[in-house]
Amino acid sequence: MAAVRATKQDIYHGGDAAIVETQTTITGAEALIKSLQAEGVDVVFGYPGGAVLNIYDALHQSSLRHILTRHEQAAAHAADAYARVTGKPGVCIATSGPGATNLVTGLATAYMDSVPVVAITGQVASFLIGKDAFQEADITGITMPITKHNYLVKDAKDLPGIIKEAFYVASTGRPGPVLIDIPRDVAVGELSYKHPESVELSTYKPTYVGHIKQITSAVAAIDEASKPLLYVGGGAVAAGAHAEILELAEKADIPVTMTLMGLGAFPGEHQLSLGMLGMHGTAYANYSVNHCDLLIAVGARFDDRVTGDIQSFAPHARVIHIDIDPAEIGKNIHVDIPIVGDACNVLKEIVAKVAPKQHTHWVTKIKKWKQEHPLHYEIEESNCQAAGTSQRVHPQAVIDALYELTKGDAVVATDVGQHQMWAAHYYRFAQTRRFVTSGGLGTMGFGLPAAVGAQIGKPDATVLCIAGDGSIQMNIQELATVVQEKLPVKVFILNNQWLGMVRQWQELFFEKRYSHTSLESGPDFVKLAEAYGVKGMRIKNPSEMMAVLEAALAHPGPVVVDCWVKQDENVYPMVPAGKGLSEMLGLEGK
Amino acid sequence: MHHVLSVLVENRSGVLSRVAGLFSRRGYSIDSIAVGPTEDPAVSRMVIVVQADEDGLEQITKQLHKLIDVLKIHDITGEARVERELALIKVQADAANRGDILQIVDIFRAKIVDVAEKSLIIEITGDTDKVDALIELLRTFGIQELVRTGRIAMVRGRRVEAAR
Numbered sequence: 001m002a003a004v005r006a007t008k009q010d011i012y013h014g015g016d017a018a019i020v021e022t023q024t025t026i027t028g029a030e031a032l033i034k035s036l037q038a039e040g041v042d043v044v045f046g047y048p049g050g051a052v053l054n055i056y057d058a059l060h061q062s063s064l065r066h067i068l069t070r071h072e073q074a075a076a077h078a079a080d081a082y083a084r085v086t087g088k089p090g091v092c093i094a095t096s097g098p099g100a101t102n103l104v105t106g107l108a109t110a111y112m113d114s115v116p117v118v119a120i121t122g123q124v125a126s127f128l129i130g131k132d133a134f135q136e137a138d139i140t141g142i143t144m145p146i147t148k149h150n151y152l153v154k155d156a157k158d159l160p161g162i163i164k165e166a167f168y169v170a171s172t173g174r175p176g177p178v179l180i181d182i183p184r185d186v187a188v189g190e191l192s193y194k195h196p197e198s199v200e201l202s203t204y205k206p207t208y209v210g211h212i213k214q215i216t217s218a219v220a221a222i223d224e225a226s227k228p229l230l231y232v233g234g235g236a237v238a239a240g241a242h243a244e245i246l247e248l249a250e251k252a253d254i255p256v257t258m259t260l261m262g263l264g265a266f267p268g269e270h271q272l273s274l275g276m277l278g279m280h281g282t283a284y285a286n287y288s289v290n291h292c293d294l295l296i297a298v299g300a301r302f303d304d305r306v307t308g309d310i311q312s313f314a315p316h317a318r319v320i321h322i323d324i325d326p327a328e329i330g331k332n333i334h335v336d337i338p339i340v341g342d343a344c345n346v347l348k349e350i351v352a353k354v355a356p357k358q359h360t361h362w363v364t365k366i367k368k369w370k371q372e373h374p375l376h377y378e379i380e381e382s383n384c385q386a387a388g389t390s391q392r393v394h395p396q397a398v399i400d401a402l403y404e405l406t407k408g409d410a411v412v413a414t415d416v417g418q419h420q421m422w423a424a425h426y427y428r429f430a431q432t433r434r435f436v437t438s439g440g441l442g443t444m445g446f447g448l449p450a451a452v453g454a455q456i457g458k459p460d461a462t463v464l465c466i467a468g469d470g471s472i473q474m475n476i477q478e479l480a481t482v483v484q485e486k487l488p489v490k491v492f493i494l495n496n497q498w499l500g501m502v503r504q505w506q507e508l509f510f511e512k513r514y515s516h517t518s519l520e521s522g523p524d525f526v527k528l529a530e531a532y533g534v535k536g537m538r539i540k541n542p543s544e545m546m547a548v549l550e551a552a553l554a555h556p557g558p559v560v561v562d563c564w565v566k567q568d569e570n571v572y573p574m575v576p577a578g579k580g581l582s583e584m585l586g587l588e589g590k
Numbered sequence: 591m592h593h594v595l596s597v598l599v600e601n602r603s604g605v606l607s608r609v610a611g612l613f614s615r616r617g618y619s620i621d622s623i624a625v626g627p628t629e630d631p632a633v634s635r636m637v638i639v640v641q642a643d644e645d646g647l648e649q650i651t652k653q654l655h656k657l658i659d660v661l662k663i664h665d666i667t668g669e670a671r672v673e674r675e676l677a678l679i680k681v682q683a684d685a686a687n688r689g690d691i692l693q694i695v696d697i698f699r700a701k702i703v704d705v706a707e708k709s710l711i712i713e714i715t716g717d718t719d720k721v722d723a724l725i726e727l728l729r730t731f732g733i734q735e736l737v738r739t740g741r742i743a744m745v746r747g748r749r750v751e752a753a754r
């Protein structure tokens with residue numbers, strides 16, 4: 001308590017004594033809540049503990065909605081998913097020490113996918129910092145490389161300014177997570193509150209408008225190209241550039257391929273859509289990359305899962321790269337025409353100037369690839385090794401059916417593994433902010449808490465969680481949150497009793513030495529769901545699939561559907577790690 | 591090749607670890623780093639010597655720019671500049687070889703700043719080559735301890751950059 005008194009004394013004996021005496025003061029914790037509300041926050045995801053008791057007390061007395069997750073990691077993922085579906089920053093709160101370190105995976109996930117999240121952590125009192133106090137962890141130090149910026153608040157009166165700045169930094173330029181660490185004495189310290197109108201940050205000025213000279217060069221390159229290809233990533237989603245992409249693609253007749261993070265930025269069913277590219281890209285997308293003479297990258301970062309062997313990536317193409325982050329340009333690949341700016345702004349200008357065109361020859365060629373190598377999953381019965389696997393449903397068929405049944409209009413959150421890739425392949429997203437998946441970090445356990453955040457952000461949407469039987473167990477406890485908050489999320493566990501994606505690599509590259517990837521021991525997900533108070537259902541064979549899926553979607557509350565899927569199914573096509581995009585495995589006829 | 595970066599940063603706690611952490615995280619190693627306040631007490635200058643090719647340097651510079659606490663970055667490698675490093679060298683010395691050491695110190699315009707029974711502390715200021723050369727020569731006598739500041743640098747003539 002000594003620190004509290006000290007803080008108060010500072011205020012009374014400081015220069016503003018007159019002001020303090022005439023204005024009412026509030027605590028740092030109260031200021032935090034007020035600031036969050038001033039930033040338009042209507043919900044926070046969190047978990048209480050000693051160092052945030054004062055914050056939780058202030059929360060209790062406010063109208064701000066709080067969702068109690070059952071693990072801080074889930075709070076971070078839920079805040080992240082909330083941001084992904086709404087476009088507004090998501091907020092999570094955790095206590096000091098273990099609470100804060102539990103956020104780490106969630107923050108790294110948001111950082112890798114450039115998602116605006118503001119994380120609030122409690123910290124031990126200022127005078128205890130550095131003393132290895134109970135539940136002390138240097139969370140600003142720990143999260144430096146996985147946040148866009150972070151703050152350790154030293155004085156309660158700094159809180160309103162820091163919170164304003166944190167939201168500004170998180171949501172502008174290339175978005176990303178920002179963490180604010182609040183020592184206990186700062187939360188109880190008093191201040192006269194005023195929400196700052198604007199942010200003064202001389203060191204941070206994102207470039208939104210593309211350089212006109214670069215835009216002119218890009219337009220000329222597009223006009224000259226005979227085999228152009230749009231390569232669209234998550235940056236296009238963040239910028240809300242989908243309408244401009246559609247316009248450009250249609251006006252100049254340019255096929256479009258998307259990264260995992262870009263799915264939805266161009267309608268999946270559009271005839272110019274090539275789906276996803278890269279390691280598990282479609283054959284026609286990867287062939288198009290190999291053959292194009294102009295690659296127009298929009299908010300994409302030439303990740304190794306996209307490019308494969310970088311030397312042989314898009315070998316015949318000039319490259320236009322539109323990105324708001326100048327550091328992305330030239331990071332992995334030589335760029336001919338870089339344009340730093342907001343994808344939406346830049347594309348608007350390009351669309352206005354580019355000449356209408358038809359690339360009949362190029363588009364016909366791609367159409368032929370599409371016909372020769374479609375995404376497919378009918379395997380020969382003789383390929384089924386394990387006895388009885390022929391009885392099980394194809395995992396891809398489950399996604400296909402869900403796509404049809406939800407008319408492509410659901411929000412789909414996934415975990416990480418084969419099921420994630422099948423969701424990317426077979427749920428042909430028509431809109432942005434519908435596919436909620438951990439791309440950059442590839443975080444197993446993301447799906448269920450993400451479905452929670454997505455459903456809170458979009459209460460009226462049908463929210464599906466496509467999970468693996470491995471991944472779901474990393475955050476299964478969130479079923480309790482689902483029940484407590486009465487969230488009607490539909491969880492589909494594509495249960496192959498394997499860490500399927502790892503098993504696939506072991507089959508293909510480690511001579512079927514299945515080292516520690518079998519998950520035969522269960523659990524019984526139907527019983528587990530019921531234990532949480534969630535409806536549990538099961539699909540054991542193809543004949544019952546449709547009826548169960550329909551019933552699950554029609555059920556008004558949350559459901560877990562344990563889908564027993566073929567166990568030895570692999571995700572194809574596949575470019576082995578380090579190989580070029582033309583070296584795909586698993587193509588029809590190969 | 592070696593690049594000398596002159597980086598102006600907000601004088602806030604944690605800024606050194608943000609900058610240093612960025613280098614290690616992105617896989618570049620810092621040869622030397624010298625930090626101190628500038629004429630504006632709210633701003634510090636870091637002089638960072640780093641080994642990188644052109645692409646690497648561009649990437650480092652762009653990533654540094656993204657740190658909220660970084661104000662300005664200047665690659666002064668190609669600029670006419672004054673560059674200095676200070677080193678303190680404790681050398682074994684007795685009555686027999688003290689004279690030889692003194693002679694070398696003299697040639698280098700270094701200074702003896704402490705004399706003990708069996709050792710001397712030599713202070714030298716100069717560019718890195720000069721400091722290296724002196725250290726090489728003194729090795730034969732036996733160096734007991736060595737402290738170097740890392741390089742600091744200033745562009746000649748015109749004022750390079752104002753902090754704000």
Ligand SMILES: Cc1ncc(C[n+]2csc(CCOP(=O)(O)OP(=O)(O)O)c2C)c(N)n1
Pocket residue numbers: 415416417418419420442443444445467468469470471472494496498499500501502
């Ligand atoms: C937290 C975490 N640990 C480990 C991995 C490595 N990994 C990637 S996919 C995978 C298997 C996922 O299995 P499951 O969730 O059952 O999905 P499936 O591939 O069978 O569809 C593993 C272990 C990861 N991505 N994330």
